Amino acid sequence: MLAQNRRLSLLFLASLIILMMLGCSTVNSKHPMVVSKEIKPGDSEVYSHVYFIRPKPYKPKGIADEPVRIEFQGEVLLTIDEGSYTLLRIKPSRGQLTVFNETKFINNEHPIEVWRAREYKFIAGKTYFIHLKRVNEEFRGIFYDPEPVNFEKAKNLAQKPRASGGARNAPIDKLKDIQAPPTSAISGLSPALPENIYKKERYLK
Numbered sequence: 001m002l003a004q005n006r007r008l009s010l011l012f013l014a015s016l017i018i019l020m021m022l023g024c025s026t027v028n029s030k031h032p033m034v035v036s037k038e039i040k041p042g043d044s045e046v047y048s049h050v051y052f053i054r055p056k057p058y059k060p061k062g063i064a065d066e067p068v069r070i071e072f073q074g075e076v077l078l079t080i081d082e083g084s085y086t087l088l089r090i091k092p093s094r095g096q097l098t099v100f101n102e103t104k105f106i107n108n109e110h111p112i113e114v115w116r117a118r119e120y121k122f123i124a125g126k127t128y129f130i131h132l133k134r135v136n137e138e139f140r141g142i143f144y145d146p147e148p149v150n151f152e153k154a155k156n157l158a159q160k161p162r163a164s165g166g167a168r169n170a171p172i173d174k175l176k177d178i179q180a181p182p183t184s185a186i187s188g189l190s191p192a193l194p195e196n197i198y199k200k201e202r203y204l205k
Contacts, residue, residue: 024084024164025052028076033122035089047089048122048181051172053157054132054144056083062104063111064142068132069100072120080132085158087166094121096189099132103141116145119187126181129154129172148186151178 029036035047052070067079073095080086098117105112116135122128131154133147149157158172 024081024162025078025086026080027078027086027088027165031072031075031077033072033091033093034077035091039089043089045125047091047124049127049170050088050090050122051085051127051129051154051158051167052078052080052088052132053085053129053149053154053161053172054080054082055157055161057134064101064103064134066102068144070132070146071098071100072096080164083161084164085161085167085172086164087170089166090122092122092124095119097130097146099144099146101142101144103143105139105141112141114141114143116143117189118146118148119189120146121181121185123181123185125179126185127151127175127178128181129157131157150180151175 027034027036035043039047054068057065065082067081069079070077072090073093077097078086078088096117097120098115100113100115102111102113105114120128129149129151131147131149133145135143135145137143154172163171
């Protein structure tokens with residue numbers, strides 16, 4: 001009996017370790033700009049290499065810690081958990097990259113969906129590092145800004161998050177000869193704040 005319990009405990013522990021190692025992101029392979037086929041050596045100059053990094057925050061914030069949804073050109077690109085990062089190959093394109101998440105707003109009992117967005121131009125052969133930066137707007141809730149960062153900052157941000165999906169075969173700390181995009185490839189957009197989205201909400205009772 002003890003031996004059986006021990007085997008069950010080891011099996012449970014092994015399963016837990018496997019779950020922890022599994023990817024923490026889900027990519028929409030049907031998105032028209034996502035390259036889902038196997039990448040050949042010569043393809044590196046044909047597509048954009050885009051890393052999405054979502055570090056685990058120091059303090060938990062409830063519903064805002066749940067997976068976030070990222071859309072590009074109005075279609076779902078991927079979802080990603082906190083404490084992970086992943087890599088997508090994207091066809092040269094341009095559009096609005098939007099991060100959606102749920103948050104508590106003022107004294108509303110139920111969470112609401114909010115977003116932050118930037119305009120990205122994905123250039124063939126360039127490598128992008130997008131930090132899903134958590135922004136605490138206090139009583140206006142928590143947002144995630146798709147902030148572009150350089151290679152050095154990306155390496156620092158990716159020290160603790162687990163590599164998932166395509167990043168497992170191309171972890172950030174192993175990258176060499178990075179071709180960064182020009183600063184003109186990314187532009188900020190006005191944040192969508194709850195008081196503008198939900199005009200009927202009251203700030204105070």
